[in-house]
Amino acid sequence: MTDAHLIERQVSQEELLRGHFLHAFRDTVRLPNQALATREYVVHPGAVMVIPLLETPEGLKLVLERQYRYPVGQVMIEFPAGKRDAGEDPWRCAQRELQEETGYTAGQWARAGVLHPVIAYSTEVIEIWFAKDLRLGARQLDAEEFLDVFTATPAQLMDWCRDGQVSDAKTLTGALWLQNTLSGSWPLVWQSLD
Template sequence: MADSLPLKHIPFPDSDDGLIEKTVSSELLHEGKFLTLKRDTVELPDGKYATREFVVHPGAVMILPLFDDGRVLMERQYRYPVGKVLLEYPAGKLDPNESELTCAKRELQEETGYTAREWFFLTRIHPVISYSTEFIDLYLARGLTEGERKLDDGEFLDTFIADRAQIFEWIRSGDISDVKTIVGSFWLEKVMSGEWDLGDPAVE
């Protein structure tokens, strides 16, 4: 039976040369306050040419603010492109010449008022690899101290505290559909179970 067949380990090739596309030319289609749209002509591995339209994004961070009792701080925010109020962890884009950890600390305080004693880098994700350069660095924040938040002009969001069981029920039901929040929640579960080690705190 198929279920009894052993799984084969398929190693990666020694080189990526048969996959890489080379930029031939680049055209700026739109440059906005936040995003830039480009169209590049590329040479494919077989020597043919194709076009790639994509968004240039400055990068972003997301924070998992963890309380001592195991609950986490979350947000409700209206996201115009999808026309819905979404449940998310605090997050925001990098300012010019800003480090990812500095951005994480700034966004947590601005959006929620909280500061943290310890910060841990979890991972970097690429949420829309088909048409954007965007990356999001995920951080865990511990030792939270409440303070006054400082929202940007035109920024409206609610904060609330949730337990992990409720978060995973929202993921299962589709009430949480934000990909970075889903990925972060599974990371948090691995960390809290002890299966994945946090490592040393992040420092600047």
């Protein structure tokens, strides 16, 4: 099967914004029926999200964050995540973001997959990583970063997702991965941090 009947072809491009980490464009495209249309989108450097699994005497807990997100004007519950630096390996980025934001380092890592959070207007791709064998150290937040770190059970997270307390797309996708991983449906390949 071919997708030729769906493909849009770029005719021209106009740069709208070159910000600190976002780059916005307006393209004129030729549609499959040969008509012209415009597409506005943001080029994003990519990011990672970490699903940290913390073994406690009470059972498995998840390391989560609460952070105010200015565009939506509210504090959101999220898994640790962050933007990749130019040329940065996603696994190294995951390790860096987990340690900087939560203070935890992990002895075991597993890459789960990728998600495209806003395909209609952004090139952003987020790699999903699981981390376990956690050890707590000091956080190293960026100067403009303010967030709370807390733990919750997988059941609590699923309840918050169901009830709408968690509405962040990457965290909802992480909850899907978590649920299927814990059930054994989606096995992970773990690697040690050497």
